[in-house]
Amino acid sequence: MSKNFKIYLGVFLVILVIMGVFQINKKPLLDWRKNFDPNSKTPFGLFVFNSEADQLFGNQLKRIDQSPYDYYTSKKENRNHNILVIEKSLDQESWNQIFDQVKAGSNAIFIGRSLPNNIEDSLKIRLWNINSDDTYTLEFTDKNLAKDTLYINRLPDRKGFTRIDPKHEILGYNKTTDFQNNYYKNANFIKINFGKGHFYFYSEPIAISNYYLLKSRSNYPAKLFSFLPQQKTIWFTESQSVGNSQSNMRFILANPALRYALYLAIIGLALFMFFNAKRKQRIVPIIEPLKNTSLDFVKSIGNLYLQEGDFHDMMAKKAQYFLNKVRLDLLIDTHKLDEDFIKKLQLKTGVPVEHIQEAVSLIKKAQDPYSSVMKEDFIKMNSLLNNIIK
Template structure:
């Protein structure tokens, strides 16, 4: 095992130890967010209610992880029963299924502070703020229950139903109720009833820890008949209890598997990276390109000899070869016809092409007198034509 592999291994171990120590030594932080999750023991979770709900409903409670639409999809006959929805986003199709159950004699209790289904609008009910105080008191309209009020001293929602019609029975209000607001209402639908409560805080751990507050909870559920209750808990909301990134990752199966895959991939990378660096790859000198040096040598030889005629002839041969190869023109006869064809192919000036033909003919004439200036001129013209 070489030094690089040891170094990577030590760094990895140190990082893991630091993460574990941070996780173990972190201070507990109270999460005051309203999550309404049954597994949460934070102040506004529903852990206590989840534990007490079966007893509260006389052991006739059934939790359903499906949506109402999926659960009632079979369209079979159901005995009248209670339906419980807590902070649940209900789609239109699910609500249609629930309404069918209610019309046949079932009762539904919806407890939510922001997501109520269609009947709210259809009955001209509006959910809005009815109290702006930091402390609210929920109290029943029934005189027999007037002593079982509930004081909300932590983050009350302060929402209620306004413009309540005569067909709606108000069961509970806030302490500032002035005939335009209510938090717990009931109305008839078919053979059953629909209940709406706009303050789910009375279900949370913080308020249920007091036995006095639990009385309000019992009275709310006492309005439901003593029969089987279906609690639909299927929910897309994420729990906000994760107090650190690592605990949040480990609490979610997809993220947990991704984390393990990352660690395994890191170990594999370290292993192969270290193994790959164990062998020293020899540095091989690349082969030198002698072509440029050869061309330079030939050019210097021609310049030393001063044979400009031969250089012009070779340049002319190369040019005509390129014309035949790239432009597909016959170069046997270099006349006006050839010049016009070359002009069409290249788009160059016809006068310049005719001048180039004169110089090419001169280069191919073994008895012509050629000067250095002729070579330079022909080289520039031919390069421009094929450039």
């Protein structure tokens, strides 16, 4: 490991530790995004509304995790019912199914900040940004509900309906005042008769969010749904209802941006395969590294000596190797294996003097061509010499 690499690694670890310390001490940020998720507990989620919805709709609420198209094409609803859609984008097939249900006598309420242009044109309305202050009050047109208002003072949607057909009924509005205390009203809740049923469009989904349901004690959110008849209500809670009827591919093809991205990805993949096939590298042969045969040679020689059983010769070679290493590594003269040699060897190796004396005695025995050597002598000398110079 190079010195520079160690420095870079150390700096990286220090930065990582500092980031970890800041992350631990960091206070969790409140998510103010308007997700309108039925399971979200963030300020603009719908967890509170989802918890109270069954009681609000007289325990006749049914949550459907499908698009309206998939639901109505797979199941027949034989009686009139309410349809609830909160801040969801639907594909044209789903809208067509809802139109058929409302025309037959059902009621549909849409709570959201946008509508497709073709739907607005069909129903002769326009959902648009309105000139409004940062704060305003939501009210109903019904005089019996005059006390049921809701004050909006945080992240208002500023959405309202314009170009409303005179045949449509305005059920609610947001009210603002200017610096001269003049009142301005913008329609935010309308009713449209369609066939045997009715459409309800409401442009202030934050009114039923966690933030305003918990902060305000107003009955406004409950009264909002009192315009619907007491009957079975189907709430389409599908998390990704945009174009999700039938298949995921249908969703992609229904959106121009995603459709072009898919075509571009297919063309890019085809070009990659074409050029990659022409430029493919040939297989690199595996070259085995040269084998070190020194160890095999040593093993062969050792087996040869073992088979011959000439322990005297093996002791002599071991003694010769040992004395040569003493001369080279310890710089001790080995011509005379006397007391002076034993003392020097003991000082430089730290081995007990009696072990060195025993080893020297066995070395002299190995150097004597006429001495009688046993296997035990060779084993003992080998052990002593290995302990002296490790």
